[in-house]
Amino acid sequence: MIVDRQGRRFRNLRISLTAACNYACTYCVPDGKRLVAAQDELSADAMVRGVAYLIEAAGIERLRITGGEPLVSPKLEPFLREVSQLGLQDISLTSNGQLLSRKLPLLVESGMRRLNISLDTLDPDAFKRIARGGDLDSVLQGLEEAKGAGLKVKINMVPLRGQNHDQVLPLLDYCLERGFELRFIELMRMGHLARDGGGFQQQFYGMDELLATIAERYEFVQADAPLDATALRYEIPGHGFFGVIANESVPFCRTCSRLRLSSTGWLHGCLSSSNRHFVGDLLDKPRHQALPALQRLLVRALGDKQDLAFSGGVTVMKIIGG
Numbered sequence: 001m002i003v004d005r006q007g008r009r010f011r012n013l014r015i016s017l018t019a020a021c022n023y024a025c026t027y028c029v030p031d032g033k034r035l036v037a038a039q040d041e042l043s044a045d046a047m048v049r050g051v052a053y054l055i056e057a058a059g060i061e062r063l064r065i066t067g068g069e070p071l072v073s074p075k076l077e078p079f080l081r082e083v084s085q086l087g088l089q090d091i092s093l094t095s096n097g098q099l100l101s102r103k104l105p106l107l108v109e110s111g112m113r114r115l116n117i118s119l120d121t122l123d124p125d126a127f128k129r130i131a132r133g134g135d136l137d138s139v140l141q142g143l144e145e146a147k148g149a150g151l152k153v154k155i156n157m158v159p160l161r162g163q164n165h166d167q168v169l170p171l172l173d174y175c176l177e178r179g180f181e182l183r184f185i186e187l188m189r190m191g192h193l194a195r196d197g198g199g200f201q202q203q204f205y206g207m208d209e210l211l212a213t214i215a216e217r218y219e220f221v222q223a224d225a226p227l228d229a230t231a232l233r234y235e236i237p238g239h240g241f242f243g244v245i246a247n248e249s250v251p252f253c254r255t256c257s258r259l260r261l262s263s264t265g266w267l268h269g270c271l272s273s274s275n276r277h278f279v280g281d282l283l284d285k286p287r288h289q290a291l292p293a294l295q296r297l298l299v300r301a302l303g304d305k306q307d308l309a310f311s312g313g314v315t316v317m318k319i320i321g322g
């Protein structure tokens, strides 16, 4: 097992099935152009081999499928079919939910029990302004169906000053009523936001302000969370839970156990580092050749993790999977 001097190791793998996305969210894509799949994206087979090799070489236990937007990819079905045979403790998916209704039977059939759906607002106009694609009603419809199918749903919201910070309480009410756990993700300094003049400071809406807003309506207490959790969890007694991923206010680098594999075969050990390690070529090799080389790259990827706090990075989430 590869462990660093802070005792961190890779347990959780996020795989970006494709860089293509049917949204172009303002905080993710500066020019508003929707990303298409890269020409050199890994096949579903190569990705499954990648996961299998990483289970062995790094001790991966849990997998999250992300993107880009995973539900737009034709690789989803073959990938899910194979990867669910690998004996992982948990497989989940992060999606914008636009195609959720259509893809729900496939997700349920694969045995998936948990979904994270990104939803920044319940206001249709603000939705169009932020996502620059899709429509709110389709997402809400998909969410009702996922709930009906018994899936455990978390909603991811990135609060942005001046764009959707008025939606903190409406979204929290919406989630509490349905038994969804809302997770507020503090805006991260990534891609264009990491540059001077990128608008990070103007848009950032931090945890202190967020909790003060929630306290106007609800009493809440901090709840237990797993040791390597990135979210602080709170309970609103009698109503439910919510979480805050406070990468700026309460950094979680010390306990980060995440590894990311991009759709084009690059390993990323840290969201905040521009270092990446190409493994695409190893995935065509037999296990006895691939594993030693992979282990050497994993040592370097673990070394890329920040000691204490996220310091921003030029990489954008949709390339490496948020």
Ligand code: SAM
Pocket: 021, 027, 028, 066, 067, 068, 069, 070, 094, 095, 096, 116, 117, 118, 156, 157, 158, 185, 186, 187, 188, 189, 190, 193, 317, 318, 321, 322
């Ligand atoms: N398309 C899928 C979705 O919308 O959930 C998966 C990919 S998306 C990049 C994953 C998550 O990253 C989303 O919840 C999105 O809001 C978040 N995200 C992207 N850029 C971000 C940023 N700069 N700061 C915080 N969260 C960000």
